[in-house]
Amino acid sequence: xxxxxxxxxxxxxxxxxxxxxxxxxxxxxxxxxxxxxxxxxxxxxxxxxxxxxxxxxxxxxxxxxxxxxxxxxxxxxxxxxxxxxxxxxxxxxxxxxxxxxxxxxxxxxxxxxxxxxxxxxxxxxxxxxxxxxxxxxxxxxxxxxxxxxxxxxxxxxxxxxxxxxxxxxxxxxxxxxxxxxxxxxxxxxxxxxxxxxxxxxxxxxxxxxxxxxxxxxxxxxxxxxxxxxxxxxxxxxxxxxxxxxxxxxxxxxxxxxxxxxxxxxxxxxxxxxxxxxxxxxxxxxxxxxxxxxxxxxxxxxxxxxxxxxxxxxxxxxxxxxxxxxxxxxxxxxxxxxxxxxxxxxxxxxxxxxxxxxxxxxxxxxxxxxxxxxxxxxxxxxxxxxxxxxxxxxxxxxxxxxx
Amino acid sequence: xxxxxxxxxxxxxxxxxxxxxxxxxxxxxxxxxxxxxxxxxxxxxxxxxxxxxxxxxxxxxxxxxxxxxxxxxxxxxxxxxxxxxxxxxxxxxxxxxxxxxxxxxxxxxxxxxxxxxxxxxxxxxxxxxxxxxxxx
Numbered sequence: 110x111x112x113x114x115x116x117x118x119x120x121x122x123x124x125x126x127x128x129x130x131x132x133x134x135x136x137x138x139x140x141x142x143x144x145x146x147x148x149x150x151x152x153x154x155x156x157x158x159x160x161x162x163x164x165x166x167x168x169x170x171x172x173x174x175x176x177x178x179x180x181x182x183x184x185x186x187x188x189x190x191x192x193x194x195x196x197x198x199x200x201x202x203x204x205x206x207x208x209x210x211x212x213x214x215x216x217x218x219x220x221x222x223x224x225x226x227x228x229x230x231x232x233x234x235x236x237x238x239x240x241x242x243x244x245x246x247x248x249x250x251x252x253x254x255x256x257x258x259x260x261x262x263x264x265x266x267x268x269x270x271x272x273x274x275x276x277x278x279x280x281x282x283x284x285x286x287x288x289x290x291x292x293x294x295x296x297x298x299x300x301x302x303x304x305x306x307x308x309x310x311x312x313x314x315x316x317x318x319x320x321x322x323x324x325x326x327x328x329x330x331x332x333x334x335x336x337x338x339x340x341x342x343x344x345x346x347x348x349x350x351x352x353x354x355x356x357x358x359x360x361x362x363x364x365x366x367x368x369x370x371x372x373x374x375x376x377x378x379x380x381x382x383x384x385x386x387x388x389x390x391x392x393x394x395x396x397x398x399x400x401x402x403x404x405x406x407x408x409x410x411x412x413x414x415x416x417x418x419x420x421x422x423x424x425x426x427x428x429x430x431x432x433x434x435x436x437x438x439x440x441x442x443x444x445x446x447x448x449x450x451x452x453x454x455x456x457x458x459x460x461x462x463x464x465x466x467x468x469x470x471x472x473x474x475x476x477x478x479x480x481x482x483x484x485x486x487x488x489x490x491x492x493x494x495x496x497x498x499x500x501x502x503x504x505x506x507x508x509x510x511x
Numbered sequence: 512x513x514x515x516x517x518x519x520x521x522x523x524x525x526x527x528x529x530x531x532x533x534x535x536x537x538x539x540x541x542x543x544x545x546x547x548x549x550x551x552x553x554x555x556x557x558x559x560x561x562x563x564x565x566x567x568x569x570x571x572x573x574x575x576x577x578x579x580x581x582x583x584x585x586x587x588x589x590x591x592x593x594x595x596x597x598x599x600x601x602x603x604x605x606x607x608x609x610x611x612x613x614x615x616x617x618x619x620x621x622x623x624x625x626x627x628x629x630x631x632x633x634x635x636x637x638x639x640x641x642x643x644x645x646x647x
Contacts, residue, residue, distance in 0.1 A: 158598065160639060220636055295602045296637045303605035380598060382639045392598060392640065447614065459605040461639065463598045464619040 156470030159462030163273035177252035182244035204391035224389025227381030273343035277315030286425035291386020309467035314397035325488025331396030334378035337369025415442035515563035522556035
């Protein structure tokens with residue numbers, strides 16, 4: 110049995126495509142078997158909703174009268190600094206940027222109440238934000254200062270461009286030390302008081318296409334409540350990690366760089382987020398449709414939490430010191446049970462990624478496809494796979510002799 | 512019949528120097544557990560208490576506090592989850608010491624049980640989207 114994306118799109122246009130979520134497909138395959146399900150199901154939808162720090166957006170502000178050249182100058186949105194190293198009125202806002210006068214971790218743990226992710230959420234919600242620019246002034250761009258309210262609809266372009274999202278698997282974080290740790294994996298209580306993980310597991314996009322056989326550059330996706338596209342493989346994309354016999358990576362592996370028009374997104378799916386003692390970020394909603402082109406691809410989408418394993422890492426010593434030590438492997442099935450055992454100790458688990466919201470994303474995407482509003486795209490180029498032989502390089506420091 | 516209730520007491524500035532809690536325990540035979548206290552001279556004082564004892568003594572104790580000029584609120588009204596901001600990630604469930612925030616195993620939605628909340632406020636800053644709010 111094989112299908113093409115063109116054939117599936119034809120069915121979507123006619124309102125005849127059979128679309129199920131990556132959660133629903135598990136039971137269907139168990140009941141009907143792979144062969145029959147692969148014939149019946151056309152698309153499996155996935156979803157994930159978690160904090161993703163390598164997110165951001167670029168904006169074209171429009172020209173003021175007289176003109177100002179923000180390139181090489183400084184600019185802020187609601188006091189959050191943006192990157193200005195482009196042409197006259199293009200800026201980039203990163204999710205983790207924080208105001209210059211934020212106390213940071215001076216009194217540890219800093220609260221990190223407001224940053225780039227929060228500005229993105231407010232802009233998407235249609236709110237006014239304060240734009241402040243200082244520039245050096247040129248003959249063609251004489252103005253040196255500008256302060257104004259601005260909102261998304263005032264801008265020429267507003268584009269979400271996240272350079273690493275949707276990590277295919279991730280560490281489970283614990284704390285072996287005797288003091289509380291404040292990390293990007295949340296608050297970690299001393300002596301393994303909790304184990305935090307972050308994934309939608311069986312619903313997560315790249316767990317359902319572990320070898321990137323359908324997801325590639327140009328794949329149309331649900332992004333932040335609107336439409337987006339896979340722009341490239343994400344930074345730190347590392348397909349070469351050990352995998353289970355079903356092909357599921359046993360550690361952080363593939364990632365996606367994604368892009369989409371911010372003006373059609375929704376604040377419920379781009380949520381400004383504060384990690385106590387760590388910093389600000391953006392919680393991003395992503396859903397990827399997987400066309401069931403063959404039985405092999407269907408088999409991948411039937412992956413269950415019990416089949417997906419992650420590594421438990423100590424964030425008091427091993428993680429910060431870049432040590433490869435892991436405490437043990439654990440399945441997401443076990444993690445979702447609420448308690449796991451590590452070194453004979455029972456440890457409560459918590460997730461930073463919202464499973465109910467991932468379900469909602471997969472269902473929304475399913476609805477869009479069923480209504481014929483969302484057609485699938487053929488990738489224009491594949492993402493690097495295992496055969497690319499990518500090695501994940503650490504930074505080798507070379508002392509600079511003065 | 513015995514009762515155990517969590518209450519928030521607001522002391523007007525004039526009462527901050529008075530031994531109100533001493534009288535509450537001594538005259539009304541109530542057991543109390545202080546969950547939170549903020550007392551500053553010449554400003555409104557705040558005390559979060561768990562009070563337990565016989566229903567009759569509890570009612571008399573509350574009457575005594577009211578007549579003395581203490582404003583009483585039940586605790587459940589003070590810690591609020593902003594439903595629009597909660598993403599149901601579940602980061603709070605291992606932080607909450609009393610099980611007031613707990614995961615519903617089937618839907619994986621985070622349930623909030625105000626009656627179990629002791630207003631320790633640990634969840635407020637640990638919540639990544641900052642959905643937990645305290646209004647004393």
